[in-house]
Each structure stands twice: as structure tokens, then as C-alpha cells.
Amino acid sequence: MPTTLPSDFADLEPFAEWAIPTEKARYDKRVASTMDELQAFYDAAFPRMEDALVYLEQYSMDDLPNDAKGLLWLYCSLVTVSFPVEVWRQPRVPDSGASSFDAVLEPAV
């Protein structure tokens, strides 16, 4: 089911596949992406972050509409993607080999 973002954020719709509800899936998508893909997402989403935060702040966490949830998840993905884009220039953290570290419990939203 494709997530639709709030209409104010139609420009991010090409990146709606990053509206992913769990941290593990966000991380898996990052690791499976090229640096060019990560950079493209970052370049589109980062400049709109303050707008998104202001937009999302009109809701309390208990009654986020679905499209707002999608926007929040997309920005959770931006957090995940920021590490390789801003610092490492590679999808996995340097010197982490094959090690994994998986979320077993996280907030629903």
C-alpha cells in the first residue's frame, strides 16, 4: 500500500517509499541503496525538514492522521540516511563488518 504524504509535501512524493514504519526496515533499505540514491533522498528531504516539523507539530502523537504518520516515518528514514550522506560516504558504518543490531521493541509511531 503506497503511502501518500500530506499535500503540502507533494514534492517529496517521489521518495514516499522511504515512509517506512519500522527502524529495521528503514535501515535495511539504506544498506540496500547506493550512495547516489541516498544522496538524492537526502537532498530532497533535508531542506524541507523544518517545514515538516512545523507541519507535524500541529498534531499530538496520539492523533496523527495517516498522511502525517507517513511524513514522520519519512523523516525517521532521513535520520537513518543522514549518517552515510553527511559523514561516511558509504551505506554501512565503517568497521562494522557483518554485525547486526536489531530493534526488538520500538514505539508504534
Place this chain on the structure above:
Amino acid sequence: MPHFAKPAEGSWTEHYPELGTEDVSYHDSISPEHYELEQQAIFGRTWLNVGRIEQLPKVGSYFSKEIDAVDTSIVVVRSSKDEVRAFHNICRHRGNKLVWQDYPGEETSGTCRQFTCKYHAWRYSLEGECTFVQQEQEFFNLDKSDYGLAGIQCEMWEGFIFVNFDPTNTTPLRDYMGELGKGLEGYPFGELTQVHKYRAEVGANWKLFIDAFAEFYHAPILHAKQSVSEESRKLMEVGYEALAYEIDGPHGMVSSWGGMAPPKDLDMVKPIEQKLRSGLFGPWEGPDFGEMPPGLNPARHKAWGVDSFVFFPNFMVLIWKPNWVLTYHYWPTSYNTHIFEGTCYFVPPKNARERLAQEMAVVTFKEYALQDGNTLEATQTMLESNTPVKTFPLGDQEVLLRQLHVTARRYISEFQQQSAKTPANA
């Protein structure tokens, strides 16, 4: 010239003379026989933290926990008397695992009125009494009151649930937690109900991961590539010095500077950290809980950022200045493997801005932990390899490691002395 004062003896290590200053053997981390001793002498006899009270919100709430180190599975429940109780997760009829779902080896949780065995439907109350035996008349003078679940000592400290597998244990949990525990009493752990929990299977002895988290000496080096490069260079130059170390009984703590939440200069941190006002040290703006318990920031230093407590054997609590908490658990599964659990606790976010600031802190922790965990496997394999290098120098910023290994060995020698006094063939 140290940046922060050390004790009069000249070092933290010499302040605790029982620790010595000589090179340390890591034989205790590479030997299956030694691990077996640790299972009996340490994990079988000390208070172990298995969860928090928020995991048992109401009467009948339960969770199971697999504890390889003592070869058992337990179930922890809020009983009808509103007490927290722990039992071995075994049915008294023919030994089936009592609480599990689909996969017997996986931990589970839920709420029930009573426990019913999946095999022949024997039932147990939340207090552990056997209340129903299927076709009871087929058994031979069976008295149900003889077939209650096998209980385990279970006590709470500040909402943390602990069990002790030694039926002869007479040390109350609160006494066991000692002065360091007492110094934290009153911290509002119960307010921090927004939980992110991670788990990793690590190919290293359990003590090696505690080593990695009980010193920050490695941080500017191993994690150099996590910071913007100018900042990374400065961190490496300065190295790491703690504000204070404290050791009490088997436990220890290290108090560290903050300086990154918020940073003195925004250029010290990454663009997303500037935007979300959050990072490794947590969201820069945390809740105000008023006066803090006396055990925090023992040096009363204004640059204070985080205190890390190592509660022997396998439980760490980190309390950060912006009032969030991290706990670490290290559950051995063999002499050279363990399961690591890292749990982040925050106040529930009021809005998405706070939620994202928390996400930033959590994911940063994960990326650091990935580097830490991977390095451990490199250490374990070399410690086990055929090499003439058998002992290792530990610096003063590694005093808690010395304390951990000395304490773990002391538990074993005390256990061996006691076993020698009480012949097993009695």
C-alpha cells in the same frame, strides 16, 4: 597534565589498591571451563536484572526470559496480590515449557488469568499454585499443593525487576546494589516510558562488551569516523578523561563530561543534529526533573554529561544529563558468545519534533554499537588464537575493566573455597 583532578594516590586505580596495576590476563574470557565456573559462581548466585515494572502493567501481565547462563527459562508475572513473582518456566507434570508461543526458544509476553500448560492442561495460579490437574483421579494420591511452580527469588529496585537463582541467598537486592544503587534511588525511571530496545548476538565473551562500554578511552579513536572531521581530529588529540570513577563492592561507575547536548559550537555537530537538536548525548532539550539524586555527577562538575553504572555482573545503567536513560544487558550464551541488549528510555514525546530528536539519539547509539560489537569479535578471535601475548596493560581510564575482571575472578575463588568446605558427595 590531566584536565580533571585524580585522587590523592595519583590515579583512580591506585585509589582502590585491591585492583593492582599489573598487566591483566584475559584467560577468563577464552576458556569454556572458566565460563562454566562463572555460570555457577556468578550467574547462579547474584541478582540479575530481567526487566522493568512497566513490562507488567496489570495483574496477570507476564513475560518469559531465556537465561542461558543458568540454563533456564523463567516467567515473571504480576500476581493477583499485585506482587512481582518469578518462576522457572517448567510445568510440574512432565516438564513442558509452560509459557511460550509458536517457537519454544523465543521469549514471549502477554496477560493471562492463570497459566495453562499446552501439553495436558495443568493449570497454575498467578501465585504459582497448581490449581487444576486434568483427570486428577488417574494420579496416585496427588496433592496439588505439592506441585506449585518452582519459585525464584525476585525483588525490585527502582522499578527494575531482579531475580536471584541461589535459593540460599540472604542478601536483599537493595543491599546488593550498595552505595552506588542507593545514590540513584529516587531517579524518576518510571517517567521514561518511551522505549526502544535493541538486541545483538555478539561473538565475544560477555565481559569484553562490558569492557567496551565501561571505558570511553576508545571513543575518540574507534568512533572517529562518526564525527565531522574537524571535530574528530580535536577529539583524538584530547583523548578521553573521566570526571570521576567510583567503585563500591562488585559495582562501579564512571562519570563523564557532556559538552555535546547542546554543543558549545554548532559546527561541532552534523547538519541533521543541528536541525533536530539531538545526537549521541541525546535530545539537547530534555525534561526537567528538578533536583537529581546525589549519586549522579559525583564530582559536581559543571561539564557533566553522563554517568555509566556497571552493576555486577551484567547490567549497566547510563543516565544522561538531558534526562534519558540507556541500559545494557550482557547475557552469555557460551564462553565466546553472548546476547547484548541495549534499551533507550525517554519521556513520551509530545510531538513529532521530540519523536525525531529521540530517533536521532537511538539510531546514533545503534551505529556506535555496530562498531563496538564488530571490534569485539576481532578481539575475541585474537585472544583465543595461538599467540605468546597473554597479558595486557590496562590504563587508569580502564579502571572499571580491571574491577570487572578482578571481581569476576574473586566470585569464582570464593565459590571454589565454599564448595571445597562442603563436599558434594554428602
